[in-house]
Amino acid sequence: MNEDKDIFSTDDFVDITSSSNGEYDSKTHIGEYAEKYGNGIFKNLGTIIKFIAFLICFSVIILSFVAAYFIFNFNALFATVAAGIILFGTILGVILLFLIYGIGHIICQNNEILSRLKK
Secondary structure: OHHHHHHHOOOOOOOOOOOOOOOOOHHHHHHHHHHHHHOOHHHHHHHHHHHHHHHHHHHHHHHHHHHHHHHHHHOHHHHHHHHHHHHHHHHHHHHHHHHHHHHHHHHHHHHHHHHHHHO
């Protein structure tokens, strides 16, 4: 038991302060990186999200039509099921369009507000 105490009883402190002489200006330093980050690939993020919203919407609608076509070809008695799949797929695609497009629009408006506040 005493051996364990001796191992952990060192009271040595290590100085971990910075060796740089200059002062760190956090406002300008962070501002530069934020400006580079904002003007890089994420400059048109809202527009990209809006485009992705349309792609997802039309993909869901097309997939619902394809699924309905295969179900209808499997058996003609499943016409109501095929119509339901088309209706459900179209509604789901439009809901996804509104949700994702809305997020992209919010980002575009936020960027516009930030650009006006900088002037």
